[in-house]
Amino acid sequence: MSYFKQMKYINIKTATVLLFVLSGMCSLIYEVAWAKYLALLIGHSGYSHMIVLATFMGGLALGTFFWGKYSDKVANHLQLYGIIEIAIGVYCLAYPFIIGLAGNVFIHTASSFGGSGNQAVQQALKFILSFFTLILPTFLMGGTLPVLTKFVSKKICDSGKDIAVLYSINSLGALIGTGLAGFFLIRKVGVDNTVWMAAFFNIWIGITAIAISKSEKLKFQSNPLVAHNDLKQDIISESASRIALITALASGFIAMLYELSWIKLLSNILGSSTYSFTMMLIAFISGIALGSLVVSFMINKIKNRISFLATCQFGTALSMILMLPLYERLPYYLVKISAQIPNTPDNFYTFLTCEFLLCFAIMVLPTIFSGMSLPVASRLAINDIRFVGKSIGGIFSINTIGSVIGALVTGLVLIPALGIKSTLELGILSNGLLGFVILVMSKVSMRLKLGLTSVFVLLIVGCKLFLPDWNQNFLISGVFRTINIQEIPSYSELKRQQNEGQKIVWYREGVNANVAVRESTFGDTIQKTLVINGKTDASSMADLNTQVLLGQIPLMLGNNTGHALVIGLGSGITCGSVLRHPVEALDVVEIASEVVECNHYFSNENNHFISDPRAKIYIDDATSFLKTSSKKYNCIISEPSNPWIAGISDLYSVEFFNRCKSQMNTGGVLAQWFHTYDVSNEIFKLVLNTVSEVFPFVSIWKATDADIILLASVTPLSISFNEMEQKMKEPLIAQELARINMY
Numbered sequence: 001m002s003y004f005k006q007m008k009y010i011n012i013k014t015a016t017v018l019l020f021v022l023s024g025m026c027s028l029i030y031e032v033a034w035a036k037y038l039a040l041l042i043g044h045s046g047y048s049h050m051i052v053l054a055t056f057m058g059g060l061a062l063g064t065f066f067w068g069k070y071s072d073k074v075a076n077h078l079q080l081y082g083i084i085e086i087a088i089g090v091y092c093l094a095y096p097f098i099i100g101l102a103g104n105v106f107i108h109t110a111s112s113f114g115g116s117g118n119q120a121v122q123q124a125l126k127f128i129l130s131f132f133t134l135i136l137p138t139f140l141m142g143g144t145l146p147v148l149t150k151f152v153s154k155k156i157c158d159s160g161k162d163i164a165v166l167y168s169i170n171s172l173g174a175l176i177g178t179g180l181a182g183f184f185l186i187r188k189v190g191v192d193n194t195v196w197m198a199a200f201f202n203i204w205i206g207i208t209a210i211a212i213s214k215s216e217k218l219k220f221q222s223n224p225l226v227a228h229n230d231l232k233q234d235i236i237s238e239s240a241s242r243i244a245l246i247t248a249l250a251s252g253f254i255a256m257l258y259e260l261s262w263i264k265l266l267s268n269i270l271g272s273s274t275y276s277f278t279m280m281l282i283a284f285i286s287g288i289a290l291g292s293l294v295v296s297f298m299i300n301k302i303k304n305r306i307s308f309l310a311t312c313q314f315g316t317a318l319s320m321i322l323m324l325p326l327y328e329r330l331p332y333y334l335v336k337i338s339a340q341i342p343n344t345p346d347n348f349y350t351f352l353t354c355e356f357l358l359c360f361a362i363m364v365l366p367t368i369f370s371g372m373s374l375p376v377a378s379r380l381a382i383n384d385i386r387f388v389g390k391s392i393g394g395i396f397s398i399n400t401i402g403s404v405i406g407a408l409v410t411g412l413v414l415i416p417a418l419g420i421k422s423t424l425e426l427g428i429l430s431n432g433l434l435g436f437v438i439l440v441m442s443k444v445s446m447r448l449k450l451g452l453t454s455v456f457v458l459l460i461v462g463c464k465l466f467l468p469d470w471n472q473n474f475l476i477s478g479v480f481r482t483i484n485i486q487e488i489p490s491y492s493e494l495k496r497q498q499n500e501g502q503k504i505v506w507y508r509e510g511v512n513a514n515v516a517v518r519e520s521t522f523g524d525t526i527q528k529t530l531v532i533n534g535k536t537d538a539s540s541m542a543d544l545n546t547q548v549l550l551g552q553i554p555l556m557l558g559n560n561t562g563h564a565l566v567i568g569l570g571s572g573i574t575c576g577s578v579l580r581h582p583v584e585a586l587d588v589v590e591i592a593s594e595v596v597e598c599n600h601y602f603s604n605e606n607n608h609f610i611s612d613p614r615a616k617i618y619i620d621d622a623t624s625f626l627k628t629s630s631k632k633y634n635c636i637i638s639e640p641s642n643p644w645i646a647g648i649s650d651l652y653s654v655e656f657f658n659r660c661k662s663q664m665n666t667g668g669v670l671a672q673w674f675h676t677y678d679v680s681n682e683i684f685k686l687v688l689n690t691v692s693e694v695f696p697f698v699s700i701w702k703a704t705d706a707d708i709i710l711l712a713s714v715t716p717l718s719i720s721f722n723e724m725e726q727k728m729k730e731p732l733i734a735q736e737l738a739r740i741n742m743y
Contacts, residue, residue, distance in 0.1 A: 012212055013152055016078060017169055019205050020148055023085060024173025025180070026198040026205075027141050030092060031056060032181035033195045034134060037096075040650060041103045042126040043621020045591050046411060046511035051123070053407050055130040056138055061400035063142020068393015071143075072386065077151035081144060082209030088140045089202030095133070096192045102133050110628035119619070122628070145170060145396060150389040160379030163392065164296035167375055171289035175282055182278030239441055240306060244381040247309050248395045250434045251373045252402025257410045257427045258320075258366060259284050262359075265420050268476050268514055268534035269330045270355055272645045279352060283359035284367060291371020305380050306442040312373045313435030314456060317428045319365035321459050324424070326362060328470045331477055331498075332491045333358060339488050345680070374399055412511055419509050421470055425463070432456045472507055474498050476516050476534045506601060512592035517601045528601060530571055532592070537641050538570035540605045545740045546673065546703040547639075551577025552736065553701055553709055554635050554671040556727045557717050562634035562665065563587070567622045567651070572599050574639060576607030579614060580732040587633075588617045589625045607736075623650055626659045632668075636660050639673040643687075652687055657694035661714065669717065670695065672710040 035052055042048045067084070074080050091098075106129045113121045145166060153162040185194040263280050270276040302308045337358070343351045374395070382391045414423045435456070439449045477498040489497065505528075506517040516531040530538040538547065551574045555564070560581040566574055569590035578586055586609075590596055596617055599610065609615050618625055622640070638660070640651045650656055660670050674687055688710070692698050695712035699719075703709050711717065727733055 012078075015212060016081075016148060016151065016209065017165070019085075019209055020144070020166060021169050021173040021176075022201060022205055023144055024170035025177035026088075026173075026202050028174040028177030029181045029185065029194060029198040030137065032178065033186065033191050033198075034095075036186065036191050037099045038130055038133075039621075040623055040655070041099075041106055041627065042129060043591065043624035044650070045619075045621050046513075047123060048126060048621065048624075050408055050411055050511075051127050051130050052134075054404050055127070055134045057400050057404045057407070058131075059135045059138025060142040061397040061404065062135075063139035064146060064400060065142075065393045065397035066139070067143025068146035068389045068391070068397070071147045071150040071389030071393075074147075074150075076213055077147050078213035079210050081147045081151065082206040082213065084140050084143050084147065085202050085206030085209060087206075088137055089199040089204075089206065091137050091140070092195055092199035092202065095137075095195055095199075099133055102129055107627050111630055122620070122624075142397070142400075146389045146393040149392045153388050160299040160375060160382075161296050163378045164292045164299055164375035168289050168292035168296060168371075171285055171292060171371070175285045175289060178278060178281050178285065182274060182281075241381055243306055243309065243438055243441055244377040244395060245398055247313075247373060247377040247434065247438065248399040249402040250430065251313075251370060251377070252399040252404075253406035253409075254316075254427050254430050254434075255288075255367075255370050256403045256406030257414070257423060257430075258363075258370075260407060260410045261415065261420050261424050261427070262363060264415055264509060264514060265327060265475075266330070266359060269334060270359075271535065272513075272533040274644075274649075275352060276355065279356045280359050283356055283363050286360060287364045287367020288371040290364070291368035291373075292375050293371075294368065295372040295375050299376060299379060302376070304443060305376055306438060309373060309376055309380070310435045310438035310442060310452075312369045312376070313431045313438065314452060316366045316369040317431035317435065317456060318459065319369065320424065320428045320431070321463050323362050323365070324421075324463065325467060327421075328475065329491060330358065330362070331474060332494055335494060336488055416508070416510050428463075429460065432460065471495065471499065472516070473502050473504050473518070476504075476507075476514065476518075476531050506598045508594045508597065510592065510594035513594055515592060515594035515598060517598050528571075528605070530595070530598070530602075532595070532641065533645075535641070535645075538573070538602075540571065540573075540602060543571075543707075544573065544605075546707040546709075547571065547573035548577045548736060548740050549701070549703045550574045550637055550639055550671055550673060550709060551580070552733065554637065554669045554711060555581045555583070556724045556733075557711065557719055558669040558713075559634045559665075559667060560727070563631060564635040565589070565631075565633045565637065565663075567636070567638040568640045569595050569599065569617065570639060571602040572606035572609055573602065574637060575615060576605075576609035577736055578635075578637070579607065579609050579612050580736045583614065583635075586612075586615045587631065588615065589620055589622050590617060591619070591621050593619045623656060623659065626656075626663055629663065631663065632665045633663055634665050634668050635671065636664060636668070637671045637673075642675065642678070643683075644678075652690060654690055654693055657691060657712070661694055664714070667715055668713065670710075670712040672712065674708050674710060675706055676708060677706045 034056070035049075038052050039048065042051065071077055071080065106125055110122060110125050113125075149163055149166055152166065181194060185197070189197070262284070263277065266280055267276070270279070334355070337351070337354045341347050341351050341354055377399075378392055378395045381395050382388055410423060414426065418426065436453050439452060442449075474495050488494070501521040503519045503521075504516050505519055506515075508515050513532050514534070518529050518531055520527045520529065525541070527539055527541040529536045529540070529542075547570070551566075555578065561583060563585045564578050564583045564587070566578065566586065566588045569575065569588055575586060575588055596619065599606070603610075610617070622638070638651060640648050643649045643652045657670070664670065672691060674684075676684070688698070688700075691710055691712050695714060697714070697716050698710060698712045699717070701709040701711060728737060
């Protein structure tokens with residue numbers, strides 16, 4: 001082969017690498033957009049998120065395994081890569097129409113099975129919907145890495161570096177895609193246009209790849225750059241291959257354990273906004289990309305790859321142990337950042353950057369070690385360049401399966417059962433045990449094995465004995481909403497201030513949210529508050545007026561019989577207030593089962609409404625409930641959290657209000673809570689205009705200086721203040737209104 005042709009081939013490899021960055025970017029744009037589509041059908045609950053994640057990653061695992069084996073039988077790998085990219089793009093061009101049709105089938109089928117009343121059937125149908133709409137594109141996406149690795153890797157001695165580089169740049173593309181989708185594209189151009197833009201990008205990537213493959217005059221053989229004696233350069237033992245598979249599976253599990261635990265922890269501190277979640281994900285992916293990039297420079301120099309894998313596991317565990325004491329201080333660090341760079345519209349992106357750096361600081365070391373492990377395990381599994389596709393496909397599919405299992409077990413079992421701190425400690429222990437198993441099977445001296453293992457055991461014991469439990473009251477203090485701080489006290493003083501007069505009486509880190517009931521003492525008065533992901537969402541005193549009036553105003557103005565629906569349980573005070581009227585039935589939709597579990601702490605304030613036979617609580621997302629319910633209501637009361645909370649904005653959309661309208665009887669009324677704090681005039685007008693676009697008759701009622709109630713209806717409300725006054729004199733209603741000093 002001439003020097004010119006070799007250089008030309010290297011240029012083609014460089015161009016292919018750039019295409020792979022764009023491919024990774026499109027993949028994460030799709031993941032974010034698909035989650036948005038499916039959330040409108042199956043909801044934003046923790047179980048729904050797990051269903052989408054499991055089907056997405058399951059498809060990737062199947063695709064990686066299949067295409068890895070198939071790529072070993074193909075001559076023109078770059079052409080195959082182009083075909084896969086075009087197929088992804090074509091499918092995704094049609095995805096908005098596919099999900100529309102599938103959604104209609106889902107709604108019809110779920111409704112025929114009783115909607116949210118049959119939870120088991122609901123969850124099964126949600127999984128089927130997610131599986132059939134995502135399996136084909138994710139199966140195709142899973143093929144891009146093994147196929148490109150097969151194209152790029154022509155020498156077995158370079159295969160480890162090639163894998164690490166491709167893994168790194170694909171992660172870089174994923175990082176870019178997450179940022180674009182989370183911060184800009186979906187907000188600016190909408191979900192449909194975002195998907196179509198990514199689809200056209202995929203098609204362009206595919207066409208470009210095929211064009212490059214056609215323009216190259218070299219024969220596409222499995223090994224055009226190597227002689228026959230380069231085909232089998234390494235003889236990998238069966239135990240080494242087994243170690244590679246075990247490491248891939250376990251590292252996928254542990255990585256997802258850390259990721260979900262960090263997200264749960266940081267949501268208390270940074271808040272649950274879409275932007276905060278996007279930053280956490282970017283910080284995690286950044287560490288993975290950096291780790292795989294770092295190992296690409298050193299992988300060919302590693303003499304004992306098995307020992308290096310063990311070192312990565314111990315490194316992950318050690319870095320996590322070093323970071324644990326910092327986690328409780330995160331609220332303090334955020335307060336200090338807020339003092340220097342207030343979270344105002346002018347400083348918004350600067351403040352987000354600081355929050356990202358805070359996330360990155362606690363994730364970077366563990367994720368770097370994690371990002372180093374998989375390329376090394378992949379290299380360990382390759383002993384024949386002719387079957388590199390099968391080797392890579394096997395390792396990455398096993399890693400993805402581990403990630404799926406890790407996400408499901410961590411989100412559904414470990415965090416609810418053990419809590420975030422113990423789950424992180426379990427991850428540290430798992431890293432150490434995995435490192436120990438790898439060490440035992442490596443060729444290092446027994447002294448080194450015992451020494452590293454002893455150090456790890458001592459660190460674990462010391463961590464449990466000398467690191468105190470986290471102060472949950474400080475972690476859920478909601479410092480992300482602290483503004484206008486003039487003087488920053490010391491860490492201990494701020495912690496003391498946040499704990500003064502505060503007591504947590506119930507706390508649960510659950511599947512859907514971190515939920516606490518906190519008692520605050522003000523002289524002789526005790527206020528109970530419901531805290532969800534670090535934000536107060538209901539209280540027995542400060543929010544009492546709003547909660548009571550949400551139940552009273554719409555029923556005093558409209559028909560106060562028939563069926564009523566409350567969206568968002570909160571403290572249950574609104575529900576208890578509604579049942580003061582002669583309604584026939586009250587349905588309550590609450591997305592977080594943890595909120596229902598702790599509701600008995602507010603029984604005195606909500607009139608023990610749960611024991612009322614007219615009340616029925618559904619654990620479901622409101623959009624999913626309304627789409628699968630056949631019930632009609634005289635009154636719908638919607639009191640979700642603030643619209644900047646991830647997933648809540650859908651409850652302020654035209655689609656949601658249209659759905660409410662379709663579920664209302666003639667003459668029905670919608671009572672929508674909204675707030676006047678932490679919101680710009682433009683957002684306030686947007687909400688009003690959105691409601692008015694669906695309902696021709698809208699009035700605004702002031703509940704408190706911070707809260708308003710929007711009454712919306714299709715027909716004019718007959719507002720008779722004489723009739724209202726008569727209702728207000730009824731014993732139960734008068735007793736209810738007396739609590740908020742109406743007279």
